[in-house]
Amino acid sequence: xxxxxxxxxxxxxxxxxxxxxxxxxxxxxxxxxxxxxxxxxxxxxxxxxxxxxxxxxxxxxxxxxxxxxxxxxxxxxxxxxxxxxxxxxxxxxxxxxxxxxxxxxxxxxxxxxxxxxxxxxxxxxxxxxxxxxxxxxxxxxxxxxxxxxxxxxxxxxxxxxxxxxxxxxxxxxxxxxxxxxxxxxxxxxxxxxxxxxxxxxxxxxxxxxxxxxxxxxxxxxxxxxxxxxxxxxxxxxxxxxxxxxxxxxxxxxxxxxxxxxxxxxxxxxxxxxxxxxxxxxxxxxxxxxxxxxxxxxxxxxxxxxxxxxxxxxxxxxxxxxxxxxxxxxxxxxxxxxxxxxxxxxxxxxxxxxxxxxxxxxxxxxxxxxxxxxxxxxxxxxxxxxxxxxxxxxxxxxxxxxxxxxxxxxxxxxxxxxxxxxxxxxxxxxxxxxxxxxxxxxxxxxxxxxxxxxxxxxxxxxxxxxxxxxxxxxxxxxxxxxxxxxxxxxxxxxxxxxxxxxxxxxxxxxxxxxxxxxxxxxxxxxxxxxxxxxxxxxxxxxxxxxxxxxxxxxxxxxxxxxxxxxxxxxxxxxxxxxxxxxxxxxxxxxxxxxxxxxxxxxxxxxxxxxxxxxxxxxxxxxxxxxxxxxxxxxxxxxxxxxxxxxxxxxxxxxxxxxxxxxxxxxxxxxxxxxxxxxxxxxxxxxxxxxxxxxxxxxxxxxxxxxxxxxxxxxxxxxxxxxxxxxxxxxxxxxxxxxxxxxxxxxxxxxxxxxxxxxxxxxxxxxxxxxxxxxxxxxxxxxxxxxxxxxxxxxxxxxxxxxxxxxxxxxxxxxxxxxxxxxxxxxxxxxxxxxxxxxxxxxxxxxxxxxxxxxxxxxxxxxxxxxxxxxxxxxxxxxxxx
Amino acid sequence: xxxxxxxxxxxxxxxxxxxxxxxxxxxxxxxxxxxxxxxxxxxxxxxxxxxxxxxxxxxxxxxxxxxxxxxxxxxxxxxxxxxxxxxxxxxxxxxxxxxxxxxxxxxx
Numbered sequence: 001x002x003x004x005x006x007x008x009x010x011x012x013x014x015x016x017x018x019x020x021x022x023x024x025x026x027x028x029x030x031x032x033x034x035x036x037x038x039x040x041x042x043x044x045x046x047x048x049x050x051x052x053x054x055x056x057x058x059x060x061x062x063x064x065x066x067x068x069x070x071x072x073x074x075x076x077x078x079x080x081x082x083x084x085x086x087x088x089x090x091x092x093x094x095x096x097x098x099x100x101x102x103x104x105x106x107x108x109x110x111x112x113x114x115x116x117x118x119x120x121x122x123x124x125x126x127x128x129x130x131x132x133x134x135x136x137x138x139x140x141x142x143x144x145x146x147x148x149x150x151x152x153x154x155x156x157x158x159x160x161x162x163x164x165x166x167x168x169x170x171x172x173x174x175x176x177x178x179x180x181x182x183x184x185x186x187x188x189x190x191x192x193x194x195x196x197x198x199x200x201x202x203x204x205x206x207x208x209x210x211x212x213x214x215x216x217x218x219x220x221x222x223x224x225x226x227x228x229x230x231x232x233x234x235x236x237x238x239x240x241x242x243x244x245x246x247x248x249x250x251x252x253x254x255x256x257x258x259x260x261x262x263x264x265x266x267x268x269x270x271x272x273x274x275x276x277x278x279x280x281x282x283x284x285x286x287x288x289x290x291x292x293x294x295x296x297x298x299x300x301x302x303x304x305x306x307x308x309x310x311x312x313x314x315x316x317x318x319x320x321x322x323x324x325x326x327x328x329x330x331x332x333x334x335x336x337x338x339x340x341x342x343x344x345x346x347x348x349x350x351x352x353x354x355x356x357x358x359x360x361x362x363x364x365x366x367x368x369x370x371x372x373x374x375x376x377x378x379x380x381x382x383x384x385x386x387x388x389x390x391x392x393x394x395x396x397x398x399x400x401x402x403x404x405x406x407x408x409x410x411x412x413x414x415x416x417x418x419x420x421x422x423x424x425x426x427x428x429x430x431x432x433x434x435x436x437x438x439x440x441x442x443x444x445x446x447x448x449x450x451x452x453x454x455x456x457x458x459x460x461x462x463x464x465x466x467x468x469x470x471x472x473x474x475x476x477x478x479x480x481x482x483x484x485x486x487x488x489x490x491x492x493x494x495x496x497x498x499x500x501x502x503x504x505x506x507x508x509x510x511x512x513x514x515x516x517x518x519x520x521x522x523x524x525x526x527x528x529x530x531x532x533x534x535x536x537x538x539x540x541x542x543x544x545x546x547x548x549x550x551x552x553x554x555x556x557x558x559x560x561x562x563x564x565x566x567x568x569x570x571x572x573x574x575x576x577x578x579x580x581x582x583x584x585x586x587x588x589x590x591x592x593x594x595x596x597x598x599x600x601x602x603x604x605x606x607x608x609x610x611x612x613x614x615x616x617x618x619x620x621x622x623x624x625x626x627x628x629x630x631x632x633x634x635x636x637x638x639x640x641x642x643x644x645x646x647x648x649x650x651x652x653x654x655x656x657x658x659x660x661x662x663x664x665x666x667x668x669x670x671x672x673x674x675x676x677x678x679x680x681x682x683x684x685x686x687x688x689x690x691x692x693x694x695x696x697x698x699x700x701x702x703x704x705x706x707x708x709x710x711x712x713x714x715x716x717x718x719x720x721x722x723x724x725x726x727x728x729x730x731x732x733x734x735x736x737x738x739x740x741x742x743x744x745x746x747x748x749x750x751x752x753x754x755x756x757x758x759x760x761x762x763x764x765x766x767x768x769x770x771x772x773x774x775x776x777x778x779x780x781x782x783x784x785x786x787x788x789x790x791x792x793x794x795x796x797x798x799x800x801x802x803x804x805x806x807x808x809x810x811x812x813x814x815x816x817x818x819x820x821x822x823x824x825x826x827x828x829x830x831x832x833x834x835x836x837x838x839x840x841x842x843x844x845x846x847x848x849x850x851x852x853x854x855x856x857x858x859x860x861x862x863x864x865x866x867x868x869x870x871x872x873x874x875x876x877x878x879x880x
Numbered sequence: 881x882x883x884x885x886x887x888x889x890x891x892x893x894x895x896x897x898x899x900x901x902x903x904x905x906x907x908x909x910x911x912x913x914x915x916x917x918x919x920x921x922x923x924x925x926x927x928x929x930x931x932x933x934x935x936x937x938x939x940x941x942x943x944x945x946x947x948x949x950x951x952x953x954x955x956x957x958x959x960x961x962x963x964x965x966x967x968x969x970x971x972x973x974x975x976x977x978x979x980x981x982x983x984x985x986x987x988x
Contacts, residue, residue, distance in 0.1 A: 020929075022953070023906065023929065023954075024929060026905070026952060026954045026955070027929075030954070031907065033952075054925065054926035054927060055926070056926060059926035059927065062927075062930040065930075
């Protein structure tokens, strides 16, 4: 197409210049050849040729100016014309730009997430050669196993271990609980990253437990917690109240190898016993504790498959050498970034799935615009025919139509990018209310912007193609002679299929949206197994603060006594954690085999270590037996309180009080003294699961959450409790403070997120369906103006005209809604895993979705139907 | 009366030349004009090319790279339908110009 070539010419001046050069050169050479033939000497022939030609450089510049000026002028004219046409119908333009902006915006946002999770490489050396080593049953390795894998393999250039841990760090603003990484000495070398300041720790600085008090700060921690002190390297900071030397500061873009986690500090792995500081810590030589995350770098000479085979050979050796711990050990290699393949696989697949969905939405939007544009160009066909017959080139006409769609798609793309920018800013800034640095960097980079640009152009080409094709195929003679402009007579037009699909998609999304809103409403009123209203929480970790066990126990009890005496406190207690917070633990239990007719299965149960009075503060109902008392201590026999599911699943008993179970596969027998109601422990959507409560006096834990029930506002209560704790230890950092309801925000997050996302998609779908139906009816009216005119002239009543125009639409709507109904039922199964108590079979919701579809169908076909009724038969017949 | 200037005359000469010869490269156009005018009309040869390109952009002529009889690569131009129409108009307006100039000369 010459138009496009001219535009391209503007960008490739050099190629164009070459062509002009060639042409002028061939002229001069031909003149020289003739001169030689006429008997001149070569020198004379050349001089004469140049003299006659004039200055070649000047001529070339003039030719070039002509080419460029004409090209620009044409582009400008087309642009001007397109803008004028678009501004003449602002309704259409607004609809088009808005639906494109939503479609492109949605795609851009989803793509930026995919970009962050899948496409953007980790900011380390050769990230493609990094592998995450997981087992066939879990993400982590035991540290002794890691050491053996590291020393025995022949296919890896290096193998490093790390672990996510909280630490108590003292900085200018006092002590705070922050999150960091324990990392083996070869961690930084293996990743090949450079520090912003100082240096990283080395393998020889991570050899003996407790002997490497070194720290590397993250760039943001250095800036925010240490005021960007340029002399920080070599200074001593206190972590868990012990001195550590700062070796260096990491680069601003380096946050370790987990995309979702931003550590503030790195400490050598050998400091694990000092850093973890809780009863289960000190696992550097324990093959039973699987707490190490392992990442490796392939040797240049080794493939992934070779490395995997090599590692599994070692795994088999380890299973032989340590059958108790390593029985059946199999290793797998995963892409690092999102906790190996267990989380990473599904996350990446989900992101790609949503991208596919977004692409579908954009595709539907494009198809709608195509049909709207086609309906619009029905009136334009005559104009095009006239232009063709007076000598306009077809290419010229097509270019004009394409310019219009290009203007639309770029406007939509720009608006979409603005939308995406606002949204991704919000996502990047968002911090989960977890007291835990979960963060995704989904900022827009050049990849995302080029994606948006290409998508806009593709969209323009897609929805501009049909009208442009029509314009190109216009038979000037036939149209001008007055043949009715009839296209696409086929019974099952592509357009019809499209509308059906859109209606179905819209139906599904509206149904899902309603289901999730309903689920949210129910979740808010659901019984959680406790009464969150009026409960405030304050947490601290005495282990991190370096307290030995006896001192910790005394501290906990002194704090509790003081808190109970605060004005306005109805009741108070403490525990290691509360249900539905991020900190959940499970243990294995088995029934008492010695009792008659018992099964021998082990079961996994959530457990909490609670003080007496906890059940009362939390409002957890005691169904049988008793609460713990302060006498259930180390001197008394081990006791436990279980929930109803535990009684049923583990003990097969309606009243387990007085019965016993094994703690662990073959552990000590524990007597049940009470049974409480079931609750939600890890997520709102879980089905009832066994849970058990230990008395914290018997099963000590230094991680402490104080629960207070009070009628005072949570902020006031929290401040009172903080002050009280600070009286006993002013340096102790506190975290996770706030009302229990605030903390539950985390548990409600998936439900909230699903409701918001589905509402957004639902809105988009409604918009699509409305423009789709509107376009279809407009088109069918525009196509049959003459027919309708004749019918009205011979006395058709309005109802008959409407049936003519809308008959097909109603049928399509019905088919689409039916299809949507089936899909909605299927989608409901998926939704049930995200949204609490969603019931896609709820007839109320299905009826509401049907009603909504009927309403939107009616509304969107009203304007064109009205136009059909208003057709003036005389005018219609005359003009066609 | 449209474009009764020298550029218009050059356009006319080129269009006429192409209508008579069918297909020709720039150098051929120059030779043809010189020969047909008995060497009276001497154009600065290079200034032909901006005119050729402008006419091509206006859709009056079309170009194509080909080999000459002597095996040299050259860009050949030929008239389009629009060019033929333009030629008629240009001839018309040139006649008007000549008539006008002649009338003035006679009067003087």
